[in-house]
Amino acid sequence: RIMELEAEVKLLEKQKALxxxxxxxxxxxxxxxxxxxxxxxxxxQIDIRKNSASVQSATSAEEKKKL
Incomplete structure (x- = not known):
C-alpha cells in the first residue's frame, strides 16, 4: 500500500509541475x-479594450443575475 501511495505522490508531483x-x-x-x-x-489611436463605464446590455445584465 505504501508503494502505491508513493507512486501516486510522484504522479501528482509531475501533474503539479506541468x-x-x-x-x-x-x-x-x-x-x-x-x-x-x-x-x-x-x-x-483606437480603443480596443471594453470601457468599464459602458452601459450593459439587458442580456448580459440578466446573465450576471443568474450567477
Missing amino acids: LERQAYIADKKAIFFDMMINIAESEY
Missing part, C-alpha cells in the same frame, strides 16, 4: 497580449 508550467506560460501570454493591445491602441 500545471505550474502551463500557468506560467498563460501568464506570459496575458502580459504579451496586453502589450500588443497597448501598442495597437497607441499606434492606431
Whole structure:
C-alpha cells in the first residue's frame, strides 16, 4: 500500500509541475497580449479594450443575475 501511495505522490508531483508550467506560460501570454493591445491602441489611436463605464446590455445584465 505504501508503494502505491508513493507512486501516486510522484504522479501528482509531475501533474503539479506541468500545471505550474502551463500557468506560467498563460501568464506570459496575458502580459504579451496586453502589450500588443497597448501598442495597437497607441499606434492606431483606437480603443480596443471594453470601457468599464459602458452601459450593459439587458442580456448580459440578466446573465450576471443568474450567477
